[in-house]
Amino acid sequence: MASASALPESGLWPRPLDSVIRVLVPRPPRPQNRGDAEKDVEILVVNGVEVKNNRAVKFDVYIDKPYGDGIKSTNSSELGVLAGSLVDLARLKGGRKLRLNLCLDWVLEEIGAVESPVLLVSLVPRMGSDITIGGNHLITNRRGALLGLGLGLLTWLLPGTAIAAPPPEPLSEFGPGPRPLNSTIRVLVPRPPKPSTYREDENVLVLIVDGVEVKDNEPVRLDVYVAKPDEGQVGSDDDLGEFAGSLIDLARLRTGRRARKTDLDMGITNLVKQIGAEKCEKLLVSLVPRTGAMVVDGVHIENFKAE
Structure with missing residues (x-):
């Protein structure tokens, strides 16, 4: 695997994803005055993923608690918990810009980082080339909180939804139609x-x-x-x-x-x-x-x- 690089914070974007990128990402404060029907969900946003060719790409995102300077090892087995991946099969010709949103509610509990003020985030390229992280734009959420370029964490209020499990039944394929x-x-x-x-x-x-x-x-x-x-x-x-x-x-x-x-x-x-x-x-x-x-x-x- 390519060598990993470290940053004290998640700044200095855009950056080419030609090797493992490992950064410390500050967590946002928790929203106040949440309603009973709402749940705060923490989301990692990888902004401005730009692919400059027409090939399929994949990169994995790992989350861990910081240790010392935030870096433990370049081995993927020690990067923390796999939080998710971006996979794009290049259905559209030419370059394209993407964004990856990952829910971290279960990840934080698994790594014991519920109270940690920052997270160690590792972006690991698996397939493809000419990938750049961080665009030349800023994004605001609907409550007006500003997200920087590259990597950012935000807390989003999602309506609480109780999904009832279906009863046991014979399995089948998806079938025709939506x-x-x-x-x-x-x-x-x-x-x-x-x-x-x-x-x-x-x-x-x-x-x-x-x-x-x-x-x-x-x-x-x-x-x-x-x-x-x-x-x-x-x-x-x-x-x-x-x-x-x-x-x-x-x-x-x-x-x-x-x-x-x-x-x-x-x-x-x-x-x-x-x-x-x-x-x-x-x-x-x-x-x-x-x-x-x-x-x-x-x-x-x-x-x-x-x-």
Whole structure:
């Protein structure tokens, strides 16, 4: 792995992501006077991710508590907890600009950093080149708090949503046509065979949630879990499997727009190995809505060649 570099704070952007970037990111103060129906969710925002070519890219984001100067090791096994990844399959030709939002509520508890004033964030490039972090613009949230370039943390108020688990039932595939995501959806997703021209070490499995449509201009959050199928039955919420990623859209700068549509791409190669599902022809995928109204067109898995 490329050597890691350290910064005392999250400034000095933009920066090329040609090696591991490790920075200390201050946490925002908690909002005051929260309503009973609201929950404060801390979100890591990676701003201005610019890809200057037409190739697929992937980078992982790890979170840890600072130790001393904030740096422990360049080994990925010691970077902390994997908070999420940005995967973009270059569906659009030419350069593109992206932003990654990661929910940290479970991460903070796992690393014991609920009360820590700063977090150690590591950006680890996995695939692609010509990636730059940090654009030439500033973003404000709807409460007027200013976010800097590059990396920032904000606390967002999301409506509290209690999602009832569906009763155990036979598993099936997603089926034709879109489905409203007003409760947890659990589906079997076939795995495509690995192309014969791909070596095992260069085949990347990507789970794609197609056509996530948001009906209004409110923030939304969708969590995705992956598990091995178990005798054709769905278990309880305690049996969702391993967390694969989230879609978080804060609905910034969308005044006057009543609907928007996006895809969610998640690299799951290591996750599949972790759950012992390398030989499974299908995977059990759970879509768990946390807040906001959404409609989903489908779920599928693709093989992709790492360059």
